[in-house]
Amino acid sequence: MxxxxxxxxxxxxxxxxxxxxxxxxxxxxxxxxxxxxxxxxxxxxxxxxxxxxxxxxxxxxxxxxxxxxxxxxxxxxxxxxxxxxxxxxxxxxxxxxxxxxxxxxxxxxxxxxxxxxxxxxxxxxxxxxxxxxxxxxxxxxxxxxxxxxxxxxxxxxxxxxxxxxxxxxxxxxxxxxxxxxxxxxxxxxxxxxxxxxxxxxxxxxxxxxxxxxxxxxxxxxxxxxxxxxxxxxxxxxxxxxxxxxxxxxxxxxxxxxxQGGLGAMAARNRRKSEALYAFIDASDFYACAQRVADRSRMNVCFHLAVPSLTAEFVAQARRQGLLNLQGHAAVGGLRASLYNAMPEAGVEALIAFMAAFAARHGRSRRRCG
Amino acid sequence: MxxxxxxxxxxxxxxxxxxxxxxxxxxxxxxxxxxxxxxxxxxxxxxxxxxxxxxxxxxxxxxxxxxxxxxxxxxxxxxxxxxxxxxxxxxxxxxxxxxxxxxxxxxxxxxxxxxxxxxxxxxxxxxxxxxxxxxxxxxxxxxxxxxxxxxxxxxxxxxxxxxxxxxxxxxxxxxxxxxxxxxxxxxxxxxxxxxxxxxxxxxxxxxxxxxxxxxxxxxxxxxxxxxxxxxxxxxxxxxxxxxxxxxxxxxxxxxxxxQGGLGAMAARNRRKSEALYAFIDASDFYACAQRVADRSRMNVCFHLAVPSLTAEFVAQARRQGLLNLQGHAAVGGLRASLYNAMPEAGVEALIAFMAAFAARHGRSRRRCG
Known part of the structure; x- marks a missing residue:
């Protein structure tokens, strides 16, 4: 499986x-x-x-x-x-x-x-x-x-x-x-x-x-x-x-x-994290509080505009094979860790799920401007 | 393999x-x-x-x-x-x-x-x-x-x-x-x-x-x-x-x-070690220096009557699939570790090899009396 x-x-x-x-x-x-x-x-x-x-x-x-x-x-x-x-x-x-x-x-x-x-x-x-x-x-x-x-x-x-x-x-x-x-x-x-x-x-x-x-x-x-x-x-x-x-x-x-060594890893990790951060930043359903210049490319921390949906988000994601998205217990919220071994397809699947989840919960509109 | x-x-x-x-x-x-x-x-x-x-x-x-x-x-x-x-x-x-x-x-x-x-x-x-x-x-x-x-x-x-x-x-x-x-x-x-x-x-x-x-x-x-x-x-x-x-x-x-728990393990470990100690004690080619009452059932330490053959013993055993029989570096000699996972057939194979090795090197006679 x-x-x-x-x-x-x-x-x-x-x-x-x-x-x-x-x-x-x-x-x-x-x-x-x-x-x-x-x-x-x-x-x-x-x-x-x-x-x-x-x-x-x-x-x-x-x-x-x-x-x-x-x-x-x-x-x-x-x-x-x-x-x-x-x-x-x-x-x-x-x-x-x-x-x-x-x-x-x-x-x-x-x-x-x-x-x-x-x-x-x-x-x-x-x-x-x-x-x-x-x-x-x-x-x-x-x-x-x-x-x-x-x-x-x-x-x-x-x-x-x-x-x-x-x-x-x-x-x-x-x-x-x-x-x-x-x-x-x-x-x-x-x-x-x-x-x-x-x-x-x-x-x-x-x-x-x-x-x-x-x-x-x-x-x-x-x-x-x-x-x-x-x-x-x-x-x-x-x-x-x-x-x-x-x-x-x-x-x-x-x-x-x-795989081409650390240079190739860095390029792939940058693509993965930038795709996810860009999606989050363009959404008004998800948000990332971290200063852009200091954001991790390994652990993308984010949260929902409606925090009460967090547990539901984690559970629905899990049912779709997107595992372990809860944030660290001491911090809360959500977190997607994108280590070397996470394929780009995983990030694409996560973004697709996030878009669908936002749509289902009625606040899927992209920010204007 | x-x-x-x-x-x-x-x-x-x-x-x-x-x-x-x-x-x-x-x-x-x-x-x-x-x-x-x-x-x-x-x-x-x-x-x-x-x-x-x-x-x-x-x-x-x-x-x-x-x-x-x-x-x-x-x-x-x-x-x-x-x-x-x-x-x-x-x-x-x-x-x-x-x-x-x-x-x-x-x-x-x-x-x-x-x-x-x-x-x-x-x-x-x-x-x-x-x-x-x-x-x-x-x-x-x-x-x-x-x-x-x-x-x-x-x-x-x-x-x-x-x-x-x-x-x-x-x-x-x-x-x-x-x-x-x-x-x-x-x-x-x-x-x-x-x-x-x-x-x-x-x-x-x-x-x-x-x-x-x-x-x-x-x-x-x-x-x-x-x-x-x-x-x-x-x-x-x-x-x-x-x-x-x-x-x-x-x-x-x-x-x-x-496998029946620790009682069954103890019985099997006793059989394995006793078979090997009995063979060694009955041989004049192999010897075990440890006091009988204090001998380990996990690590049978022994040596050859002709210590110069030790490396040859280890090498020949290895070629027959009997691996890692050298003694601890600080002690020397030979050692057969018979942990729980060592099957009785492994001990039988070792004894058969030891008998053949002793025979090849001309001192296979069992002790008299």
């Missing part, structure tokens, strides 16, 4: 490329002619090492990673990294800048504050998180060990389309929901981390990319298996890694390369 | 039940008629919650878990828990007893020592880890917050066949390599934890079972997502859990129930 008629707009775990699922399915009982399922492969053996090495190479190639950046595949999600970042990147008396752009940066800040003093360099609170905090008002701390941003706010539908200038302070970015969705000016970053369950692979895996010079001994309280330094020094094999998750991420990396 | 001719004796990740792999394969693109792969399911949705609830219920039923024990599915492996146990179970000025029975308990001790004073209540070092430390010589600390054992030493081939009396101090057991291999006298335990990649499911998931009265606020340094208390209070949904790993564990739990 996973047919062309079903489109999954979940914010993550969310849609995966069909080709990846089919390949994973085909070789689930016998991975790369090893006689073993990927689930059964010892992580110390040659078969798995080939898989992990290939995944790492494909990722480096996709992102254009310079040799002084290291890649770690760690268990857990971005929430775990919220705690691990200060313990790995700062001295115990260090401090950090965080920019508060929405739900997920607030989570990152709350957790970091358990470890170090945090300077909130800027906040979107005064705008109700409908835009990114204005650059002119950022108050960076020149003594901060790093400056943390959330490059795409999954719940609020905001994204950085230009990177901030952090004046020499290493930029650390939670890219959970937009990593691999567009090319990166990688050398602008000190650390990138991303939970896998959006554009990378299964929940329970986090990718950490770190520039060599930021590696230091982690705090004594940091679990050894979560020390970036220890994992880099042991070639990410200090303990058993999440092997199948790495395998699946590797399939996604290969799929991305076959 | 994952045919009856291939048997995987890896210590983990290791063999999974064929039926589980087939079911996972069948529904990989459409899980429980949701229209989504398990990899694509939002963890907050009903479809995944049903899967997680069912897994939890099946596990409780299998183990016979009383209501005052909680079950957590956490990302990462047992090595992560080595750090998290003291931070979750002890006050910051607490201390703990650990019994050193081999490779994995030494790892647990080294990591715990980074957090609290550890009393090594007993050690198998003086026996070269060829037997468990003699009960009469255990020196328990009545003020310890818990007493930690490694119920099955995967690398050394040792296992507790009777639980120790810890005199009121809560017993904490790393059961990574024998959880679900036999019925448990669960009320003897305060905490059980187990990395999934042996008898539960994929690498990257750890199961933690904890008695209510041991839940307390974790240390301030403990990442919130790894606080047992926080995860219990949020119904294991503080952050995105490793959804597919939980799904696969659930399939394994159902498989175990269909």
């Amino acid at each position: 996973h047919a062309s008629a079903v489109y999954n707009f979940a914010a993550g775990p969310g849609v995966m490329p069909q080709e990846v699922l089919l390949e994973a399915q085909r070789e689930l009982l016998d991975c790369r002619r090893s006689g073993m399922s990927i689930l059964e492969m010892p992580f110390t053996g040659e078969a798995f090492q080939d898989i992990a090495d290939q995944a790492r190479r494909d990722l480096r190639e996709l992102v254009g990673l310079p040799p002084n950046y290291r890649v770690l595949f760690l268990p857990g999600g971005a929430s775990t990294q919220f705690s691990l970042l200060p313990m790995n990147l700062l001295p115990p008396d260090g401090r950090a800048d965080y920019v508060d752009s929405g739900h997920w940066s607030r989570k990152a800040i709350a957790e970091a504050r358990r470890y170090v003093p945090v300077n909130v360099a800027a906040s979107g609170a005064r705008y109700g998180y409908r835009r990114l905090p204005c650059r002119r008002h950022w108050r960076l701390d020149p003594g901060a060990g790093y400056c943390h941003i959330t490059s795409n706010e999954t719940a609020d539908g905001l994204a950085y389309h230009r990177l901030p200038d952090t004046r020499g302070v290493p930029l650390v970015a939670d890219m959970t929901s937009d990593f691999l969705s567009r090319p990166l000016d990688i050398e602008r970053f000190g650390v990138i981390y991303a939970g896998a369950q959006k554009n990378i692979g299964p929940a329970g895996l986090t990718l950490v990319i770190i520039r060599d010079d930021l590696l230091r001994a982690a705090w004594p309280a940091c679990p050894t298996a979560f020390s970036y330094r220890v994992q880099v020094d042991s070639d990410n094999r200090f303990n058993t890694p999440p092997t199948q998750a790495i395998y699946l991420a590797g399939l996604v990396f290969r799929w991305l390369r076959s | 994952h045919a009856s001719a291939v048997y995987n004796f890896a210590a983990g990740p290791g063999v999974m039940p064929q039926e589980v792999l087939l079911e996972a394969q069948r529904e990989l693109l459409d899980c429980r008629r949701s229209g989504m792969s398990i990899l694509e399911m939002p963890f907050t949705g009903e479809a995944f919650q049903d899967i997680a609830d069912q897994a939890r219920r099946d596990l409780r039923e299998l183990v016979g878990l009383p209501p005052n024990y909680r079950v957590l599915f956490l990302p990462g492996g047992a090595s992560t828990q080595f750090s998290l146990l003291p931070m979750n179970l002890l006050p910051p000025d607490g201390r703990a007893d650990y019994v050193d029975s081999g490779h994995w308990s030494r790892k647990a001790i080294a990591e715990a020592r980074r957090y609290v004073p550890v009393n090594v209540a007993a050690s198998g070092a003086r026996y070269g880890y060829r037997r468990l430390p003699c009960r009469r010589h255990w020196r328990l600390d009545p003020g310890a917050g818990y007493c930690h054992i490694t119920s099955n030493e995967t690398a050394d081939g040792l296992a507790y066949h009777r639980l120790p009396d810890t005199r009121g101090v809560p017993l904490v057991a790393d059961m990574t390599s024998d959880f679900l291999s036999r019925p448990l006298d669960i009320e003897r335990f305060g905490v059980i934890y187990a990395g999934a990649q042996k008898n539960i499911g994929p690498a990257g998931l750890t199961l933690v079972i904890i008695r209510d009265d041991l839940l307390r606020a974790a240390w301030p340094a403990c990442p919130t997502a790894f606080s047992y208390r926080v995860q219990v209070d949020s119904d294991n949904r503080f952050n995105t859990p490793p959804t597919q790993a939980i799904y696969l564990a659930g399939l394994v739990f159902r498989w175990l129930r269909s």
